[in-house]
Amino acid sequence: MTHTHRVLVLAAALLAAGAPGRGVRAQEKETGTPKLTPVVVQADYVAVSRPARDIRPVQVPDTGERRAGRPPRKIRTNPELGKDQFRADRFDGPRRRAPVDRAVAGDAGASLTFEGFAATDNTPLYGFTVNPPTPTATWARTTTSRWSTWCGASTARPVRGSPGR
Amino acid sequence: MGRLQQGRCAARRAAEGQPALASAGFTDKCATEDDGDPIVLYDEYADRWILSQFAYGGGSVPYFECVAISRTPDPAGQYYLYSFQVPNAEFPDYPKIGVWPDAYYMTVNQFTNLGPFNGTGAYAFERERMLRGDPAARLVYFNLNLASFPEAIGGALPSDADGLRPPPPGMPNIFAYFTATEFSDPADGLRLFNFHVDWANPAASTFTERPESTYAAPLIVAPFTQTPRRAVPT
Numbered sequence: 001m002t003h004t005h006r007v008l009v010l011a012a013a014l015l016a017a018g019a020p021g022r023g024v025r026a027q028e029k030e031t032g033t034p035k036l037t038p039v040v041v042q043a044d045y046v047a048v049s050r051p052a053r054d055i056r057p058v059q060v061p062d063t064g065e066r067r068a069g070r071p072p073r074k075i076r077t078n079p080e081l082g083k084d085q086f087r088a089d090r091f092d093g094p095r096r097r098a099p100v101d102r103a104v105a106g107d108a109g110a111s112l113t114f115e116g117f118a119a120t121d122n123t124p125l126y127g128f129t130v131n132p133p134t135p136t137a138t139w140a141r142t143t144t145s146r147w148s149t150w151c152g153a154s155t156a157r158p159v160r161g162s163p164g165r
Numbered sequence: 166m167g168r169l170q171q172g173r174c175a176a177r178r179a180a181e182g183q184p185a186l187a188s189a190g191f192t193d194k195c196a197t198e199d200d201g202d203p204i205v206l207y208d209e210y211a212d213r214w215i216l217s218q219f220a221y222g223g224g225s226v227p228y229f230e231c232v233a234i235s236r237t238p239d240p241a242g243q244y245y246l247y248s249f250q251v252p253n254a255e256f257p258d259y260p261k262i263g264v265w266p267d268a269y270y271m272t273v274n275q276f277t278n279l280g281p282f283n284g285t286g287a288y289a290f291e292r293e294r295m296l297r298g299d300p301a302a303r304l305v306y307f308n309l310n311l312a313s314f315p316e317a318i319g320g321a322l323p324s325d326a327d328g329l330r331p332p333p334p335g336m337p338n339i340f341a342y343f344t345a346t347e348f349s350d351p352a353d354g355l356r357l358f359n360f361h362v363d364w365a366n367p368a369a370s371t372f373t374e375r376p377e378s379t380y381a382a383p384l385i386v387a388p389f390t391q392t393p394r395r396a397v398p399t
Contacts, residue, residue: 036371046298053242099385100355104357109330112327113326114325
C-alpha cells in the first residue's frame with residue numbers, strides 16, 4: 001500500500017467566500033485571533049483489525065503476586081509549593097470556577113470535560129468538568145474539579161513545551 | 166477455529182517482536198511502530214471505543230496519528246484502523262482527544278522535526294465516517310504555531326462531551342489552555358477557542374478565539390500563584 005497522502009491546502013479566499021454566518025473575518029476583527037487556513041487530509045490507510053481479544057502475548061507469566069484485596073499504591077503529593085512557585089489548583093471551588101461556568105456552560109448544555117491540563121507536557125495539573133452529568137438529578141449548571149497530580153516542587157521556571165515521550 | 170488460528174499468529178508475531186497490527190495490512194509507520202502516548206476513549210453517543218497513538222519511527226517525517234475505532238460496543242472485538250499522516254513536519258506530541266458529535270477533536274504540542282517546540286496543532290477527525298469504517302474519512306487541521314501565535318499556545322485541550330445529553334447541533338468544540346504569569350504571560354487565566362468543522366465544505370472550517378478571552382485579557386480565574394495555605398491534614 002502506497003502512501004496516498006492527499007493534502008489540500010485551501011486558499012484563504014475560499015474561507016471568506018465559504019464561511020457561513022458571521023464569517024472568519026468578522027470573528028477575527030472581534031477577537032484578534034489570526035485568521036487560520038484549514039488543511040484537509042484524507043486517511044492514509046484504513047483496515048479492519050482482528051478481534052482485539054486475539055491480539056495478546058503468548059502468555060502472561062504468573063509471578064505469584066496476588067492483587068486482590070490490596071489497597072492501591074499511594075502517591076505522595078506536595079500541596080505546599082511556596083508562594084513563588086507554580087500552582088494550578090485555582091479551579092478548586094465553585095466561586096473560582098464561576099467565570100468558566102458563565103463562559104461555556106450555557107452554550108454547551110452537555111457535560112464537558114477538560115481533563116489533564118498540563119504545565120509541561122504530560123504532567124497533568126488539573127482538570128474540570130462543566131455541567132457534570134447527574135443521571136439521577138437535574139442538569140445543574142455547576143462545575144467540578146479534579147486533581148490529578150501537582151506540579152513538581154522544582155524552583156525552576158516552568159517552560160511550556162519540551163520534547164519527550 | 167479461524168479466530169483461534171489468528172490468535173496463534175498474533176501470539177507468534179508478538180513473541181517475535183513484530184507489531185501485531187502489521188498483519189492487518191498497514192505498511193506505514195502505524196504498522197511497524199509502537200511509539201506511545203496511547204489514548205483510550207469511550208464515545209458514549211455511539212457506544213464505541215477509540216484507541217490512538219502516534220508513530221514517528223526513527224524521528225524523520227512523515228509522522229502519523231494512528232486511530233482505531235471499535236466496530237461494535239465490544240472493546241475486545243474488531244476495530245477500524247486508520248492512519249493519518251500529519252500534513253507537515255510538526256511532530257504531534259502529547260495528543261489529547263475529545264468526543265464531540267461532529268468529530269473527534271485533538272490537540273497536540275508540536276515539535277518541528279522532533280526538535281524545537283512550535284505551538285499547538287488542532288485536529289478534527291471525521292467521526293461519522295470513521296464509525297462506518299469509511300476509507301474516505303478525513304481530518305481538518307489548524308496550525309497554531311509560533312508564527313501565528315508568538316505567545317506560544319501549548320498544553321491546550323479539546324473539550325470532551327460526557328453524559329447522555331449531547332451539545333446542541335452545530336455547536337463548535339471548545340478548546341482551552343491556560344496562561345500563567347509563570348510562563349511570562351500577561352495574566353493567569355484561560356483562553357477559549359471555537360473549532361468549527363464543516364465536513365460539507367472543509368474550507369469553511371474555522372478556529373477562532375471566543376469573545377470571553379484574548380491573550381492580553383484571558384478569562385480571568387483566581388491566580389495560579391498564591392501565598393502558601395495551611396497544610397492539609399492527612
